[in-house]
Amino acid sequence: MSTKIVERKPLSFFENSYLPTLVSGLKVTWKHFRKTALEGQSLTMEYPEQKWVVPQGYRGAPYLVKDQEGDTKCVSCQLCEFVCPPKAIRITPPGPNGAPADRRNAEKAPAEFEINMLRCIFCGLCQEVCPEEAIFLQKDYSLTGESREEMIYGKARLLQLGGTHGGIQKWKHKLEEAEAQEVFPVRTP
Amino acid sequence: MNFFDYLEPTTQFVIFSAVKILIVFGVTMTFVAYAVLAERKISAWIQDRVGPNRTAPPITKYIPILGPMLVRLGIFQPMADGLKFLLKEDFTPAYVRKVYFWLAPAIAVIPAFLTLAVIPFGSTLGNPDNKMVIADLNVGILYTFGIVSLGVYGIVLAGYAANSKYPFLGGIRSSAQMISYEIAMGMSVVAVFMVVGDLNLGSVVQYQAKHGWMVFHQPLAFIIFLIAAFAETNRLPFDLPESESELVGGYHTEYSSMKFALFFLGEYAAMISASAMMVTLFFGGWTLPFLSDPASSLLGGLLHIAIFIAKLVVLLVVFIWVRWMLPRFRYDQLMDLGWRRFIPLALGNILATALVLAFISP
Numbered sequence: 001m002s003t004k005i006v007e008r009k010p011l012s013f014f015e016n017s018y019l020p021t022l023v024s025g026l027k028v029t030w031k032h033f034r035k036t037a038l039e040g041q042s043l044t045m046e047y048p049e050q051k052w053v054v055p056q057g058y059r060g061a062p063y064l065v066k067d068q069e070g071d072t073k074c075v076s077c078q079l080c081e082f083v084c085p086p087k088a089i090r091i092t093p094p095g096p097n098g099a100p101a102d103r104r105n106a107e108k109a110p111a112e113f114e115i116n117m118l119r120c121i122f123c124g125l126c127q128e129v130c131p132e133e134a135i136f137l138q139k140d141y142s143l144t145g146e147s148r149e150e151m152i153y154g155k156a157r158l159l160q161l162g163g164t165h166g167g168i169q170k171w172k173h174k175l176e177e178a179e180a181q182e183v184f185p186v187r188t189p
Numbered sequence: 190m191n192f193f194d195y196l197e198p199t200t201q202f203v204i205f206s207a208v209k210i211l212i213v214f215g216v217t218m219t220f221v222a223y224a225v226l227a228e229r230k231i232s233a234w235i236q237d238r239v240g241p242n243r244t245a246p247p248i249t250k251y252i253p254i255l256g257p258m259l260v261r262l263g264i265f266q267p268m269a270d271g272l273k274f275l276l277k278e279d280f281t282p283a284y285v286r287k288v289y290f291w292l293a294p295a296i297a298v299i300p301a302f303l304t305l306a307v308i309p310f311g312s313t314l315g316n317p318d319n320k321m322v323i324a325d326l327n328v329g330i331l332y333t334f335g336i337v338s339l340g341v342y343g344i345v346l347a348g349y350a351a352n353s354k355y356p357f358l359g360g361i362r363s364s365a366q367m368i369s370y371e372i373a374m375g376m377s378v379v380a381v382f383m384v385v386g387d388l389n390l391g392s393v394v395q396y397q398a399k400h401g402w403m404v405f406h407q408p409l410a411f412i413i414f415l416i417a418a419f420a421e422t423n424r425l426p427f428d429l430p431e432s433e434s435e436l437v438g439g440y441h442t443e444y445s446s447m448k449f450a451l452f453f454l455g456e457y458a459a460m461i462s463a464s465a466m467m468v469t470l471f472f473g474g475w476t477l478p479f480l481s482d483p484a485s486s487l488l489g490g491l492l493h494i495a496i497f498i499a500k501l502v503v504l505l506v507v508f509i510w511v512r513w514m515l516p517r518f519r520y521d522q523l524m525d526l527g528w529r530r531f532i533p534l535a536l537g538n539i540l541a542t543a544l545v546l547a548f549i550s551p
Binding site for chain 1: 231233234235236237239242510514515
């Protein structure tokens with residue numbers, strides 16, 4: 001490795017008088033002052049009025065999504081609850097006598113699905129682990145509420161905020177395949 | 190006004206002085222508040238930001254175009270700041286030396302205001318006896334230096350009272366800095382008074398009205414005074430007693446609420462009195478080259494006060510501007526600059542002035 005020794009010249013008398021630095025300082029500050037105060041080009045984004053463009057792939061608040069037919073995609077497998085590092089997700093499964101899932105052929109849907117947004121760290125593990133593509137980190141970054149209870153988002157609210165996210169509709173196809181098996185002669189799709 | 194004329198001269202003097210004191214104090218306090226705003230706004234502009242632009246009391250809704258503009262300029266911000274200081278919890282840490290801890294903010298703020306007493310901020314108002322100076326002392330500048338040097342006690346005491354290491358370091362730095370720059374400051378002024386031949390600040394203004402601004406007679410003295418004033422008021426590039434980045438706020442680290450506000454107030458008041466002093470000593474006080482006779486009418490008197498305030502504001506802006514121009518000096522550089530450059534320079538200036546006065550112009 002070769003080292004380059006930086007030559008440090010001793011300052012001249014003029015430079016030692018602080019005058020050149022003073023002048024250059026004046027110039028720099030004046031340039032910025034003129035740009036901001038007189039020409040109105042400040043770098044500030046005045047937040048509540050001006051909003052930031054959320055980039056693709058941003059990890060905002062996790063919400064539940066519906067499929068293209070408006071059915072709940074979540075099947076209450078509780079993987080996300082298990083993987084969630086801050087334990088922000090709590091799922092109440094329907095139980096043996098619970099209501100059936102919205103989607104035909106899907107085994108179950110959660111009776112209740114809660115995300116505590118105060119605990120959530122927006123890591124995206126729930127989205128990554130979900131076998132049903134039912135939960136996605138979306139673009140909301142500014143969540144507010146007046147109490148702690150209000151910040152625990154329930155199933156209805158999560159679904160409403162989440163919107164629709166179409167997919168391959170695995171269960172629907174399986175049902176169609178199974179129904180095709182019932183007809184004779186067997187036609188494989 | 191008839192009632193006033195029947196009073197004894199002493200009573201008249203007392204009433205008149207009291208009124209002047211109240212007005213000067215009130216105006217200075219307003220100036221302090223708006224100097225803080227100016228500081229925040231100018232800093233913001235220099236750093237490509239917008240600065241305070243949100244404070245909007247309900248009345249602004251009813252002012253059509255001007256209202257939103259004033260809000261944008263942050264005109265109401267000082268009220269919010271003041272209210273905040275009043276309402277905050279005044280916390281006293283358990284380990285401080287209580288008496289000094291309470292005493293220090295008061296000692297820091299009082300000298301800054303006291304120096305304003307001798308500054309002639311206008312010619313006359315109404316009748317020719319109403320001089321626009323609170324105390325027309327014949328030893329004006331000596332009084333100022335006496336009082337200004339008291340200012341350091343507040344800071345040193347605050348550093349000592351806090352019983353914690355950063356404030357202590359701030360206090361020590363401040364004492365060393367203030368002492369070394371006060372000498373240069375005093376010496377720079379000596380040359381001015383050699384030229385004028387009188388210690389009364391009113392006569393300094395009169396002299397400048399006749400012979401032109403002192404800044405052209407004594408440019409070196411002005412430069413030394415200006416830089417020393419920066420050091421005296423703890424402003425960047427000499428804000429070593431505070432230095433947020435290394436001493437966490439220095440001497441006022443442990444202070445909060447109104448006690449902190451007093452330090453803050455003291456700093457800005459000191460800035461204003463230093464600027465007022467510079468206006469008086471070097472920029473012709475309340476005079477302009479074509480407006481130098483003491484005013485005969487009320488309007489003329491007010492105009493002179495306005496001229497004084499305008500000059501003051503320009504100097505305050507310079508104070509604020511310089512803050513963003515230069516990085517903070519290292520401690521040894523500061524001492525080097527004070528003792529090894531300014532004091533010899535100021536001494537040389539005195540000598541040169543003396544020689545010129547003795548041999549060239551009598």
